[in-house]
Amino acid sequence: MTDLSKRSIVKMVALTAVAAAALVGCGKKEEAPKAEAPAAAKPEPLKIAFAYVGPVGDGGWTFAHDNGRKEIEKAFGDKVVTTFVEKVPESADAERVIRDMAAQGNKLIFGTTFGYMEPMLKVAADNKGVKFEHATGYKTAENMRTYDSRTYEGAYMAGVIAGKMTKTNTLGVVASIPIPEVVRNINSFTMGAQSVNPKIKTKVVWVNEWFNPPKETEAATSLINGGADVLMQNTDSSAVLQTAEKMGKRAFGWDSDMTAYGPKAHLGSAVINWGPYYVKAVGEALEGKWSTGSSWWGVKEGAIEMVNVAADVPEDTKKRIGEIQAGLKDGTFSIWKGPIVDQAGKEMLAKDAVADDKFLGGVMFYVKGVEGKIPGGK
Known part of the structure; x- marks a missing residue:
């Protein structure tokens, strides 16, 4: 190899080193990949319970309410979890059942017969963080409202x-x-x-x-x-x-x-079609818009x-x-x-x-x- 060739190689190496140094000086360096943000935690579903006076297979009143419960599941999917207790008598036993529903973490409780009014009022007074809905009654509280069909x-x-x-x-x-x-x-x-x-x-x-x-x-x-x-x-x-x-x-x-x-x-x-009212009530609870009051729905509302x-x-x-x-x-x-x-x-x-x-x-x-x-x- 000639001296000229050697000098050319040395010069090229030197130029390469200078260029690399210039890039470093200008901040042109490879950045480490950023870590992805953790996915937002999925909100817990709203737990909803129903107290029924009769069996769900009665073919009438309780059957109609249970159809409404199913409408809730259809409308809100995994945003809700619903349960029910059937054949709850209109007696002191109703208070025990409803109080147990609140203790199990249900935040919205529907009582579906007139005789649950006083027991629900008692339980509502002790569970301010739970919303109560009473069918066919006339007494309300800050966290308990009534609904009925004409x-x-x-x-x-x-x-x-x-x-x-x-x-x-x-x-x-x-x-x-x-x-x-x-x-x-x-x-x-x-x-x-x-x-x-x-x-x-x-x-x-x-x-x-x-x-x-x-x-x-x-x-x-x-x-x-x-x-x-x-x-x-x-x-x-x-x-x-x-x-x-x-x-x-x-x-x-x-x-x-x-x-x-x-x-x-x-x-x-x-x-009676309870579905429209139940979907409305659950929607209000999920959106933080639920408030006490009374509703009486009939043909006009599709009930x-x-x-x-x-x-x-x-x-x-x-x-x-x-x-x-x-x-x-x-x-x-x-x-x-x-x-x-x-x-x-x-x-x-x-x-x-x-x-x-x-x-x-x-x-x-x-x-x-x-x-x-x-x-x-x-």
């Missing part, structure tokens, strides 16, 4: 159908507990029937329980033997419809669609509907049911509009006056056409 709207529509379908002009109601809700439904059923058939009379048998199929069966049999050929109920099982089926009479489903329990007897089902009206019901009657539902939805029709008189003929609501919710909440009288007396009443 079941009298379904009863009235059932009455319209019954008034057209009866052959004896005698209707029967199997009633549960003598509270305004039930008395209001008996009256509304009678008023609906009288709107199409002024000759209607309504007989009532009280069983003093929400869910007791043998007692409900016995009461329905008694009514049929007493001349009633169309029955309605304000109890929670399908026993009344099944009894009508066996005895060749007609009846209605109540709270849920009961068509399958007595397809020949079934004239229609006055159903009450008459479904599966029997094929042999006259078309003009079916049309009338559609008109009533439309009127209740847009506010152009009122069921409790005067004049309304009691059994003795005393005016309870003046002509053209429309009952407000305060009036409706205190109905403890029978309208003209209902026979007998309210247990414990005058």
Whole structure:
């Protein structure tokens, strides 16, 4: 190798070293890769519990509430965890169950029958961090509110159908507990029937329980033997419809669609859809917007509907049911509009006056056409 070649190589090496040094001096160096930020922790799901007065398979009231619970799961997925306890009696045992629900970490608790009101108030006072929802009651607290459905709207529509379908002009109601809700439904059923058939009379048998199929069966049999050929109920099982089926009479489903329990007897089902309210309530809890108060939802809010009206019901009657539902939805029709008189003929609501919710909440009288007396009443 010549001296020139050696010098060229040495020069190239030197230039390379200078260039590298220049790069270092300018801060051109390789940076270490940044560590990724840790993923945000997933929020804990909202724990929700339901106390049911009957079994989930009652086909009526509790079944309807459980359908609403399932709507919550469908709407919110893994943001919620729901559980329930069925057949919780309206007694001191209710307080034990509800208190246990709070102790298990449930932050939203639904009590689904009138008799849970006082027990829930007690538990709510001791668990300020838990939200309580009580169905059909009227007492509230800072962390407890009430909700209800306007079941009298379904009863009235059932009455319209019954008034057209009866052959004896005698209707029967199997009633549960003598509270305004039930008395209001008996009256509304009678008023609906009288709107199409002024000759209607309504007989009532009280069983003093929400869910007791043998007692409900016995009461329905008694009514049929007493001349009633169309029955309605304000109890929670399908026993009344099944009894009508066996005895060749007609009846209605109540709270849920009961068509399958007595397809020949079934004239229609006055159903409650709790889903819309339950989804709203849970949404408010999740968003931190929940507050105390009272809600009473009906046809207008999608909570009450008459479904599966029997094929042999006259078309003009079916049309009338559609008109009533439309009127209740847009506010152009009122069921409790005067004049309304009691059994003795005393005016309870003046002509053209429309009952407000305060009036409706205190109905403890029978309208003209209902026979007998309210247990414990005058």
